Amino acid sequence: MREVRPSLILSLLVAIALAVHPPVRAAFATVLTLPLTGIKFVARLLVALPRVPSLAAENASLRDRLRQCQLELAQARELARHHREADTLLHLPAAREGLVAAVMGRSTMPTQHTVLLNRGARHGLSLDSVIVDEAGVIGRVIEVQPATCLVMLLTDPDSRVAALVERSRETGLLVGQESGRCAFTYVAADADLQEGDRIVTAGLGGPFPKGLLLGTVEHIERDVLSGSATASVIPAARLSRLEEVLCLPPSTH
Amino acid sequence: MGRFIGCLVLHQLLAGFSPSPWWVPDLTMAGLVLAIVETPRRWLTLSILAATFTLVWAARDVLPLFVGWLLAGGATRLVMSHWDVEDPRLRTALIVLASLAMSSAALWLADLWSLERVGWLLVRALMTALVVLCLQGWRNAPA
Known part of the structure; x- marks a missing residue:
């Protein structure tokens, strides 16, 4: 046990330095992204399963809504164009994306x-x-x-x-x-x-x-x-x- | 190790679906203690893994929290050398105590002590105890 102690302390210090070092945390976060995406996908799938029977009706309703939204979007784009022209005239900053x-x-x-x-x-x-x-x-x-x-x-x-x-x-x-x-x-x-x-x-x-x-x-x-x-x-x-x-x-x- | 990773993933999943982290049992601590009981020589690796997993989401107090996880792992290892942790009740008590200590330290670090939070702390500890007892009962059940 006594022989292990210095190496244990050394590895502990190295571990502390590494774990709280931002690049190490960043790498860990990046590695986590893939499994978390998979887990979230499965979880969302499980939540969505009971809704499958009503999906056809919901889909039709959403298509109607989409058509309505597309019409509104076209009108909004026209309005936005007017606003941009007005902003240019007034020297206002452009809208942020x-x-x-x-x-x-x-x-x-x-x-x-x-x-x-x-x-x-x-x-x-x-x-x-x-x-x-x-x-x-x-x-x-x-x-x-x-x-x-x-x-x-x-x-x-x-x-x-x-x-x-x-x-x-x-x-x-x-x-x-x-x-x-x-x-x-x-x-x-x-x-x-x-x-x-x-x-x-x-x-x-x-x-x-x-x-x-x-x-x-x-x-x-x-x-x-x-x-x-x-x-x-x-x-x-x-x-x-x-x-x-x-x-x-x-x-x- | 597989069960330990499972506990981490389950904890993250439950935290994602719960209205507040207080409502989620401390499965990371449960996974850490149970994994150390199974493979005591890996206590440092397991503690570092649990700490790093938790600290990905840490906005502050990174070093104190990291040391806290190492202390929790080290304390578990120490208790194992003095008591018989084959008893599921002792393991559960160990998990609850470690979880309470960790949460109390986090509240103290953030200066958030209040009666309401102490209540939440105890509720979380109770939920953790129940889940750990269920997990151990399921594991010990005959096939």
Whole structure:
């Protein structure tokens, strides 16, 4: 046993150095991508199996909807062309293009709310890229690897987003709470804030552009003594059911 | 090793479908302890594998969490040299204690202590114990 000890300590030190070294973690994340894709495919297949009998009807309905959407898309393209022309005249920046990514897996640690995406630096993603879905903001990229990236969700305790109330324009800070909610803080006790108010990004000093939906106020606590109010906010995006997301480049100020 | 990898994959799969990681039993810790009980000489490799798997999703506290996994593996190895871990109840207790210690350390590192979270911690430990007992019962069942 005594002969083993120095080599054990040495291998332990080497292991610590390697495991916490970002390139090693990146390689591990890349290797994980393939099995996780397979597992997700099988899981989605199993979830979809009970729906097979109703698929024909659903398919017909979706085709109708697709035709409708194509018509709307043609109209939207026409409108976009008009907007571009107007933007050119007004010297406004062009609309930003997004990149679709799939969620490969999520953190198993209860205190860290992160997800791994199958897009990375190789696909043009950068640190602080904003991640959204059709419902609203999901989070931002905190670590970029060549083929993957790590996203900190809005509910992570370290997440901070400058936000404002869409209706009254009251500003504050949206802080993640690992209970699955966020807290809208740094708001005056007499602020115009109501339950059901929509909270959007303020676009102040961070990667988030202005006006993206963050969530809805669930309830408000007003502390007259400290002169401040805190609102509990339900994130707009279903952070526990993420499959495909849109990555936007970080806002530049 | 196959069962250990299975536990890691199952944990990741359940975490992907669950509304909160608190609702998922700590199968990574369960897999690690059970694998070390089976092959004690591989405790370091298994601990490093479990740590690296977990830390792919870590946003912060990478080094403390990594050391935590090594300590959990080392402690399991140490307990094995003093007690008879053939008893499934002792193995379950070991897993629950290691999981509680790891989760408590994570809460302490993130400064997130509250009564509600302690409740979640205990619920998770209870779920882990139940799953481990079921897994061991299934493994020990006659073919």
